[in-house]
Amino acid sequence: MLVLLPPSEGKAASGRGAALELESLSLPGLTAAREAVLTELVDLCAGDEDKAREVLGLSEGLRGEVAKNAELRTAGARPAGEVYTGVLYDALGLASLDAAAERRAASSLLVFSGLWGAVRITDRIPSYRCSMGVKLPGLGALSAHWRAATASVLPEAAGDGLVLDLRSAAYAAAWKPKGEVAARTATVRVLHAPTRKVVSHFNKATKGRIVRSLLTAGAAPEDPAGLVEALRDLGYEVEAAAPVRAGTAWSLDVLVDEVH
DSSP states (O other), X not given: OXXXXXXXXXXXXXXXXXXXXXXXXXXXXXXXXXXXXXHHHHHHHHSOHHHHHHHHTOOGGGTHHHHHXXXXXXXXXXXXXXXXXXXXXXXXXXXXXXXXXXXXXXXXXXXXXXXXXXXXXXXXXXXXXXXXXXXXXXXXXXXXXXXXXXXXHHHHHHTTSOEEEOOOHHHHTTOOOOHHHHHTEEEEEEEETTTTBOOHHHHHHHHHHHHHHHHHHTOOOSSHHHHHHHHHHTTOEEEEEOOSSTTOOEEEEEEESOOO
């Protein structure tokens, strides 16, 4: 099972250890595309600060993020699972997983990123600020940049198993499963059952809990139908819609009564 996650806007501070080694990151087929984004981002942020803030869509209060980006090549790196914070990652609780669940997380979780494309939670990266919605002056829209780079790399990473896609729309634009990969992909919405509405905070927290539940239970569904069964066994109320045409993903709605 491959689980696709969005990053978090807020991130923990960079580590005090060794700096980034771009060639050591997972999915080496993305290295050249990563180098291109990293080079332009560092150069942008080392130059005109106001221009960098405008390009990155940062408020005055986030001015310090520009200086942080300028030092990406020398800042201490730490595992991505420690860098990403926020509602989804708080609910996922990577640091409190038992050893077996931690191994499953390391092999199955893939976090999408405007800067790195996609990384495993064990990949060591510095803290950064660069969303998928950014348009860099040289490279253009990052979503398009990453679509070209991931087209051959991500299907290989998906292998022949289930793909559980929990990304937000901006990050889903960086790679859209196609063909037989799409047929074994499931996207998930979390709905407040009484209102049938998506609530952002609630949505993120529940997705984090879903991933944690699957990891701790050792669930290993092989396809979307198996995922529906596994989630129901774990106590989730799930409504599933199989693809209406070939080459599209399953859609799953997880219904939860309480918003928290």
